[in-house]
Amino acid sequence: MNTVNFLLMRQEILLTSIVLLLIVAEIFVPASRKKSIIHLALFFFAVHTLVGFLPMAEGTQFGGMFRNTSLIHLFKNILNIGVLILLFQSADWLQNKIFSQDRGTEFFVLLFTSLLGMYFMISAGDFLMFYLGLELSTLPIAALAAYETHKLISSEAAVKFILSAALASGVALFGISLLYAVSGSIYFDVVAVNIEQNPLTALALVLFLSGLGFKISLVPFHFWTADVYEGAPICVASYLSVISKGAAAFILMIILFTVLKPLIDIWENIMYVLAVATMTLGNLFALRQQNMKRFLAFSSIAQAGFILLGLITGTQLGAATLVYFVAIYIFSNLAAFGVVQAISQKTGKENMSDYEGLYRTNPNLSLVMMLALFSLAGIPPVAGFFGKFFLFTAAASEGYYLLVFIAVANVTVSLYYYLLVIRAMFLRTHPDAIPYFKNSLYMKIGLIATVLGILSLGLYSPLYEYIHELSSKLL
């Protein structure tokens, strides 16, 4: 091992130094100027995101525990962009609500640590690293969910999250130990060779999937989702629904497609059932939601069901469309959460009925929301359409026409509830509509970035082609 090899971990090292720098800054910045830490953290992270786009070698480290491929590198960049947008969107909230209570730096430290955990999780070359990354990414979120300490509901969300997360990790760990028992190794490469179909591996697979199903909030592991989203601060809910879910879906795909590929006969059936249940139940629950956070929670459960359509294939096409869909989903959902955040922090209103007549008073916010919802619903020409179409194409390529049919029926149902929000904003007028307000510069950047993503990711095809090419090396 030499220092050059450490460059494979460039992203991790850089992020760790940012975390350490922020802790030091917290000590030395005087209390009166604490708010400047927000700008500092944003600046650091923006630099980190930019540096992430520098080319990176592929390879493994620590005897195969840590590995880096172009696809993993790309996915880390996607996560970085997501987190950066998220930081821009939450800067106001931090400044007004959190830093005024002198406990803002921890927010960044916890958030970045969680992201660091995700890096390790998706870069894992064995189950130990994977598990460590999973835990490192989960635990800080519990603290983040409880961040609005003056609200009981926030603490409740944190407790619910940590209890469910602990259970899920325990179950996943049991699955991993069974995998170790049958294959004699925890290294992905070795497990992939040694594993064979028998009842014990099937059990291990089911337990492992249950643990990760919790992270992606698949039905029936979704019960925590709505309550936690509702109670947690909006940016934390947003983080959970886009970054955390995206990373978990990605690593699940890598493990299923490379390590557990011999068991495809088992897990494709499981995925089929989970996909149908997740799409359908997520949609049905979303129909009746009034609170925007709960609404987006159930909508994101339904979206997770669509992600499974790429997972079920086990092919390169499935991998490429999944990564592409997740990237688009991150932008779309961040846009939706961003608008909810903007309105909530100015007015404290979070219900769909509060949005009535919003277009007449705040046209730009309404348009961003409309684009985001169209993208989530999959309506051209915004990116979500392409993401969904390609996912369905991937599933159909393996002959899952019935599943695609169920999925498109669900798309139509989901269109109904997305249109409910548009109905409130555009079709209705209300004497007490939320009055016009100006957004801060950071919020504007955060929203415009998502809109650019939503508009360009679909129509501009080279991005998909790039992902397609990278994913060919996966299998």
Next chain:
Amino acid sequence: MDILTLFVALPALTILALIFAKDLRQSRTIAMVGSLIQLGMALNLLFAYFRERAINKEVFVFVKDVVWFESFNIHYSIGVDAISVVLILLTSIVVLAGVFISWKMPELPKEFFISLVVLSAGVYGFFISTDLFTMFVFYELAVIPMYLLIGIWGSGPREYAAMKLTLMLMGASAVLLVGILGIYFNSNADGGALTFNLLQIAEVNIPFEAQKLFFPLTFIGFAVIGALFPFHTWSPDGHASAPTAVSMLHAGVLMKLGGYGVFRVALFLLPEGALHWSWFFIILSAIGVIYGAFAAIKQTDLKYINAYSSVSHLGMVLFALLMLNKTAWNGAILQSLSHGFMTALFFALIGMIYGRTHTRDVTKLGGLLKVIPFISVIYVIAGLASLGLPGFSGFVAEMNIFVGAFQHDNLFYRIATIVSVSAIVVTAVYILRVVGMMLMGPVKNDAYLQLEKATWFERTGILLLLIPIVIIGVAPLWLSNAILDSLTPFLAHLT
């Protein structure tokens, strides 16, 4: 930029200009200029097409092909034949007339015209596409603005109507998506590469089992927007609640996407599936024809009468397409055109009558011929065209359809044809009933004596729509020949 891409690019430019418009005057001027140029381009395309056709015998002319998503073999590929050219012309005329009719849009005018232009861009794009994927993109792009157009500017139960329409049409497009994917993954049946290109797929022998499975999905996916019975229920509610220009565009243009898609995709790519299933869909469309006509008799709301009449007339289009022969297909295309102009004209007139009398209930109206003669006379003319009087476009179209349908000597086809033909009589009943109740007789309400005469922009809009009806009715041969010429490759593929 090539002659066809301009049809999508110009609406995009119009939208950009509209974003900077400040008030009603600016918005309507921009929209009018944009649609005028569009009409000029469509006329130019018509002549350019005839010139090009004389030297170019390909199925589609003005073709262009740009790779879009390479790994899926998705291309932005475009091209037109006579059928798409005339439908593009129809669209540009109806859009322009729609802009004139919306000259005094009181609420959110900028947004209204933007949505209208987005819709028209989707329609143009749909008609020029020769690639299933781009076709599908444009189809959805054309449908989704309807939600806002009906929901924001509509009347009556507008939220309900907008939601119903959007969900039914989007649900249909979801079914269509499965059909398209099915076609795509069978497009390598002869060992070639997977493709979305219409002409390339047409050369492949898709296995019969797949055709049997995917034909109904594709057919229903398109036919719902063509008001196929029993999936037509979105249409009366949608039309009744929509503002005038939107009803015009919707019935006049958007519903034509159904027949066009059935013809271009379902029948062209899955001919064996079509033969296998045609009996079933012939029954459905014949029911639609007769049911729409009878339902129109019972209605008292002018818009509902016209909406059910559309169900009946467009049922004839689907019926004729399923006859799978040259004469009937020619009739189907002519009927699409004729119905497009006629129904847009009807809705424009209904909008004017409603704008003046504030009611659409025929039992409350009466004697309008005495007070607003221009509007009333045009209404009578449109009515006569609609019931198929010789000299107007409706006659030419229906004549072709039923002559074509009767060419089948099978008893089933004969019965279906006779049933559908009888709808013409019923059409005469409901048209003449409205004319009698609404236009003739004494003026029922004194307030109607002071109704405003038709304004210049209203007259312009009306004449724009009336002229083509007369042209097609009096001199159909050039049009018919051009369409028959374009039908040849499709017929050849069928046998």
